[in-house]
Amino acid sequence: MNHFEEAYLHIKAEKSVAMMKWKGLAKTDDYRKGFESFLQLLKDGKYLLWLFDYTDAKVIDVKDQKWTTGEWLPSAMKVLKGDLQRVAVILSKDIFNKVAVRVIMTHIAQQAQVEIAYFDDQEDAMDWLMQSEPVSEVATA
Numbered sequence: 426m427n428h429f430e431e432a433y434l435h436i437k438a439e440k441s442v443a444m445m446k447w448k449g450l451a452k453t454d455d456y457r458k459g460f461e462s463f464l465q466l467l468k469d470g471k472y473l474l475w476l477f478d479y480t481d482a483k484v485i486d487v488k489d490q491k492w493t494t495g496e497w498l499p500s501a502m503k504v505l506k507g508d509l510q511r512v513a514v515i516l517s518k519d520i521f522n523k524v525a526v527r528v529i530m531t532h533i534a535q536q537a538q539v540e541i542a543y544f545d546d547q548e549d550a551m552d553w554l555m556q557s558e559p560v561s562e563v564a565t566a
Contacts, residue, residue: 428469429462431455436463442554443472447482447517456489460497467501473510474554477526478547484521485529494532502536512541513550 429436433451436459437444443466451459466472485493502509514530516523534541544550 428466429459431459434459434462436466438466438470438472441472442474442476442551443467443470444476444478446478446480449481450483451485453486453489456485457492457497460493464497464501464504467504471508473505473508475509475512476515476547476550476554477512478515478550479517479522479526480515482517482522482526483519485525490525490529493529498532498536505537507537509537509539511554512537512539513554514541514543515545515547515550516543 428438433447433449433455435444435446435448443463445459445463447459512530512533514526516526530541533539542550542553544553
């Protein structure tokens with residue numbers, strides 16, 4: 426089910442997985458609009474597994490990183506009530522985005538006490554998300 430589609434972001438849900446696929450550079454308003462749309466998706470359904478695909482994403486402004494971890498993440502945690510189980514991440518080719526995403530994921534791991542793993546492609550990420558047993562290569566901080 427497609428939930429949100431813009432030039433810079435596609436958000437959809439399949440089964441219990443909520444997915445964000447970032448494309449290119451998202452300016453502050455667009456970046457926040459995307460995360461607010463993702464939050465609305467979380468409010469509309471029970472999505473305990475997240476997939477963030479940053480393959481083609483560009484740099485995330487420092488103020489947007491702070492907003493994500495300081496404002497958006499606490500709101501998402503209230504919606505999920507501790508039920509988030511796993512987060513799969515496909516990192517960007519852009520080094521600045523890669524660093525920013527790892528910082529954001531560290532905050533998610535700490536606040537949600539959730540398993541986070543990094544992948545090179547969506548197929549491997551989905552396979553891991555759908556596993557019932559945790560794997561050893563998990564980054565929790």
